[in-house]
Amino acid sequence: MAETNLKKDFKPIYVIAGKDPAMVNMQCDKLLDSLLSHQDRSMALFNADPEKVTTSQIFDELRTLPFLADKRVILLKNADKFINADNRSYFENYFKNPCKSSVLVLAVSSWRSNTKLAKQLINVGELINAEPPKPWHLPAEMIKYAKQTYKKTLSLQSAQLLVELLGDNLPILQNEVDKLSLLVGDNNSITSENIESLTGRNRVFNVFGVIDAALTGQIDKAISRLRNMFASDKSAEFTAVGAFGYQLSKMFKAKAMLQDNQNPMQIAAKLRVFGNKENFFRIVGKLSQKQIGDLIQRLAVTDFEIKTGQTTAKVAIERLVLKLSFTQAKVSSGR
DSSP states (O other), rough: OOOOOOSSOOSOOOOOOOOHHHHHHHHHHHHHHHHHHGGGHHEEEEEOOOTTTOHHHHHHHHHHHOSSOOOOEESSSOOOTTOOOOOOOHHHHHHSSSSSEEEEEESSOOOTTTSSSHHHHHHEEEEEEEEEOOOOGGHHHHHHHHHHOOOOOOOOOHHHHHHHHOOOOOHHHHHHHHHHEEEEEEEEEEEEEHHIIIIHHHHHHHHHHHHHHHOOOOOOOHHHHHHHHHHHHHTHHHHHHHHHHHHHHHHHHHHHHHHTTHHHHHHHHHHHHOOOHHHHHHHHHHHHHHHHHHHHHHHHHHHHHHHHHOOOOOHHHHHHHHHHHHHHHHHHHHH
C-alpha cells in the first residue's frame, strides 16, 4: 500500500459511519495513515476498547498533550452503544469545545443526521461515509484507486475484468490492485493480461474444473474440488460467486456465438478462453443457452442469499454445484 501524506491540517473529530465492518476498518486505517506515521503510533495512538474503557479515560486521553508527536489520536471503534444513553451528554459537551492537540475518531454503524451530535459535528469535525459503492460504480472506483494510490492506469475493460473475477468486495478489490501494482513494477499501466496472470487463471481454472466435474456426472469430484478451492484460497469465500459468474457468463456468450456459426478458435480469442479450449467447448456444447442463463440467474439468487446472511458462501456454492449436476442429469436423460 502506498504511503499516504500526513495531514498537517486536521479536524479534532472524525466520525466513520458504515454497516460493513470491512469498509469501516479500511476507512479507519486510511485515516490513521493520514494522521500518524507508524513510528508515532506507539506513543500517540490510544486504541480504545468500548467494552473496557470508561468515559473518563477517553476524555483524559483527549486532554493529554502529545509526546514526541504533533497530535494524539483516540480511536473508538464500535462506538454506537458507548456514545448513547448516559455518555451522550459528555460527548455533546466535548463537541462544543474539542481539544486542539488531539483527534477523536469514532467508528459507528450508523450516524443519524438529525441528532445534536451530528449537527455539532458539521462545525468541528468531518463525517466519513464507509458505505461500499454500488456494484456498477466499482470499475470506476478501481480506476481511481489505481491512479490516486499508485499512479497506475487501469482501463475500464481491465477494471471490469477485475470486478468480474473477484466480485464486489471493495477491500479485496483494492488489495488485488495493491498486488498488481507491485507486479507491474515501473510500468505505468495495469493490463488485462496482468490481471489474468495474477488474478484470473487459478480462479478460472479452479471454477471451470468444478463446473466440468459437475456437468460430467462426477459430483463427488466436483464437491471435492470446490472444498479444496475454499481450503487453499482464503479469499474464495468472497470471490467464488464472482469467479463462477465470470465463467458462466463466458459460457453464455460462447454459446450465442456458436449458434451464430462463428469459429470456435475465434470465439476463444475474443472471449480469452484459458487452458484446454476443446474441453471448454465440449462443456458449452452440453448445455442450451437457456440452461446456462438459468444457472446465471440461480447464481444471482445465491449472491443475494450470501449478502443478506441467509447462508454462507461455502454452503450456497455447494448447492449451486448440485444444481449443475442436476442440470447435467436432465441433459443426459434428454429432458
